[in-house]
Amino acid sequence: MALINKNAAQINATIVGNQRVGQYHQLIINIGDLAQVCKPGNFVAISVGGETSGMVLRRAFAISRVSTSTTFGGTMELIVAPHGQGSRWLCAQPEGATLNLVVPLGTAFGIPTEPVQVLLVGGGYGSAPLFGLAEVLNARGCRVDMLLGASTAGKIYAPMEGKRAVNSLRIYTEDGSMGQMGRVTDPIASLIKAMDIAVIYSCGPMAMLSAINAITSKSDVIHQCAVEESMACGIGICMTCVLPVADETGAVSMLRSCIDGPVMDGAYVQWDKVGQPL
Amino acid sequence: MTSVDLSTTIGNAWFPNPIFTASGCASSGRELAQFFPLHDLGGVVTKSVMSKARTGRPTPRMAETPSGMLNSIGLQGPGIDAFIAKDIPYLIEQKARIIVSIAGETIEEYSTLARKLRSVSGISAIEVNISCPNVENRGLVFACDPDASRRVIDGVRRTIGGELPIIAKLSPDVTDLVSIARGVVDAGADALALINTVLGMVINLDTMRPHLGGKTGGLSGPAIRPIAVRAVYQVHEAMPKVPILGMGGITNGRDALEMIAAGASGVSIGTASFSNPMALISTVQELKDLLSTKGFTSLRDAIGFAHRIERAQ
Numbered sequence: 001m002a003l004i005n006k007n008a009a010q011i012n013a014t015i016v017g018n019q020r021v022g023q024y025h026q027l028i029i030n031i032g033d034l035a036q037v038c039k040p041g042n043f044v045a046i047s048v049g050g051e052t053s054g055m056v057l058r059r060a061f062a063i064s065r066v067s068t069s070t071t072f073g074g075t076m077e078l079i080v081a082p083h084g085q086g087s088r089w090l091c092a093q094p095e096g097a098t099l100n101l102v103v104p105l106g107t108a109f110g111i112p113t114e115p116v117q118v119l120l121v122g123g124g125y126g127s128a129p130l131f132g133l134a135e136v137l138n139a140r141g142c143r144v145d146m147l148l149g150a151s152t153a154g155k156i157y158a159p160m161e162g163k164r165a166v167n168s169l170r171i172y173t174e175d176g177s178m179g180q181m182g183r184v185t186d187p188i189a190s191l192i193k194a195m196d197i198a199v200i201y202s203c204g205p206m207a208m209l210s211a212i213n214a215i216t217s218k219s220d221v222i223h224q225c226a227v228e229e230s231m232a233c234g235i236g237i238c239m240t241c242v243l244p245v246a247d248e249t250g251a252v253s254m255l256r257s258c259i260d261g262p263v264m265d266g267a268y269v270q271w272d273k274v275g276q277p278l
Numbered sequence: 279m280t281s282v283d284l285s286t287t288i289g290n291a292w293f294p295n296p297i298f299t300a301s302g303c304a305s306s307g308r309e310l311a312q313f314f315p316l317h318d319l320g321g322v323v324t325k326s327v328m329s330k331a332r333t334g335r336p337t338p339r340m341a342e343t344p345s346g347m348l349n350s351i352g353l354q355g356p357g358i359d360a361f362i363a364k365d366i367p368y369l370i371e372q373k374a375r376i377i378v379s380i381a382g383e384t385i386e387e388y389s390t391l392a393r394k395l396r397s398v399s400g401i402s403a404i405e406v407n408i409s410c411p412n413v414e415n416r417g418l419v420f421a422c423d424p425d426a427s428r429r430v431i432d433g434v435r436r437t438i439g440g441e442l443p444i445i446a447k448l449s450p451d452v453t454d455l456v457s458i459a460r461g462v463v464d465a466g467a468d469a470l471a472l473i474n475t476v477l478g479m480v481i482n483l484d485t486m487r488p489h490l491g492g493k494t495g496g497l498s499g500p501a502i503r504p505i506a507v508r509a510v511y512q513v514h515e516a517m518p519k520v521p522i523l524g525m526g527g528i529t530n531g532r533d534a535l536e537m538i539a540a541g542a543s544g545v546s547i548g549t550a551s552f553s554n555p556m557a558l559i560s561t562v563q564e565l566k567d568l569l570s571t572k573g574f575t576s577l578r579d580a581i582g583f584a585h586r587i588e589r590a591q
Binding site for chain 2: 005244252254274
């Protein structure tokens with residue numbers, strides 16, 4: 001059996017950048033050599049609230065990108081939405097502040113061995129890890145197209161430099177305030193027909209992932225999705241972040257989205273059974 | 279600093295130090311082994327195992343609460359056969375000392391589990407979890423019923439014979455904890471594990487419904503530590519010779535010593551590992567340093583110390 005989270009370490013790390021980007025915060029954290037073992041899809045678990053805090057659980061964030069050779073050494077970038085007590089605390093931390101991290105955790109997006117065509121689909125700040133992924137896919141010679149969606153323009157995360165790695169980027173908002181009015185899932189079925197897409201990579205709300213899977217299940221397209229379920233530990237010991245997932249034989253079991261995910265093969269996730277008793 | 283003998287005993291089982299994982303908070307052990315050698319703990323208390331594989335409760339399974347959390351896992355696990363085939367050999371390979379926790383839906387199921395474990399070598403003790411709050415029918419929490427508690431322990435004792443120490447894990451959600459503790463000790467428990475989580479609920483104001491899939495959940499973390507210290511203190515006062523594995527919100531050496539002073543011979547750490555994967559191992563060192571600072575040369579001298587001070591006054 002493979003070691004679980006074999007590259008993970010618990011470290012104290014310094015914030016070297018924190019700036020607002022639309023409704024989100026971009027945090028840059030110096031993680032030294034650990035940046036070399038972080039892969040697109042991996043996440044980090046961060047202690048929040050300081051030593052005397054009543055918030056006892058770590059918060060999990062997708063690593064959006066890593067750089068191994070900045071002036072600070074190895075860094076990772078997180079895109080954080082300050083919508084809860086813990087994430088608000090994190091977004092309020094200044095440059096120079098120290099964070100306690102466990103990183104890198106979880107599964108990574110699988111990278112094709114051949115330079116195939118791929119489609120990246122992101123919802124809200126779920127787009128963040130897709131830009132780091134796009135760079136890796138681009139380097140592999142893949143044609144990378146991207147669809148991003150959100151309820152409104154302020155919730156679209158699409159940094160200028162991130163766009164370099166994609167061949168095309170289309171944006172959808174439900175209120176029409178940016179890009180086309182509609183949902184990010186609207187064009188997927190026709191894109192699958194029009195293009196020779198081998199893999200769809202997705203990251204965003206569970207409802208979006210489920211809607212994408214409903215489309216890919218009628219095709220040969222592989223759907224690699226980064227799932228979201230609330231976690232207490234992030235390292236596989238609390239058993240709270242489970243999802244119903246089938247194995248090759250069709251038997252369904254509750255797998256931990258922290259160590260069997262966050263990146264899972266969408267075809268095996270039992271979307272209609274999420275949140276239901278088995 | 280003076281050197282401190284941290285070793286402890288629970289029934290006839292000897293452990294090099296008093297820090298254990300809490301049942302259900304270390305999964306199979308493999309997950310924490312990335313962060314420290316399991317051998318360095320007093321022992322690993324495994325997740326309560328039942329006869330058959332069990333998928334557990336639907337999500338959401340957790341809610342953070344002030345200085346604590348609610349969980350509603352529902353004893354998800356592989357079942358006793360897979361557990362004996364896969365998890366026990368791994369822990370033995372890691373040279374971990376093993377306390378196997380068992381849970382059943384019926385009195386007979388506990389006996390069946392004990393029978394299967396009787397022939398397994400490498401186990402130091404059995405924890406009989408009669409107090410998991412996350413079962414379908416709250417009436418099945420044996421530890422809330424003095425008679426049912428006794429019958430479960432009696433069944434396990436008869437099956438297992440006199441070899442393996444039995445630790446009965448009790449709930450604080452009872453009117454008279456001491457009388458339940460006395461009952462299970464009379465029925466053959468060698469030691470007690472105090473406390474299981476405290477039953478709680480969070481209502482989600484977006485949905486205006488209970489937040490957890492299982493509606494109720496077990497409260498753990500520092501929020502329940504005073505309840506746990508009280509429970510250990512009361513039971514140790516009534517039965518000073520019965521070893522207690524104390525747990526409930528322990529996060530560091532200071533908390534562990536508080537529990538030991540209340541009467542615990544060993545201390546389990548659960549929720550603290552969720553926030554700090556190194557909590558168990560740093561607690562071992564912190565406890566050692568703290569005992570030394572206070573002039574103790576042996577952990578045993580500190581067990582139940584809070585009671586002795588009271589008598590001296």
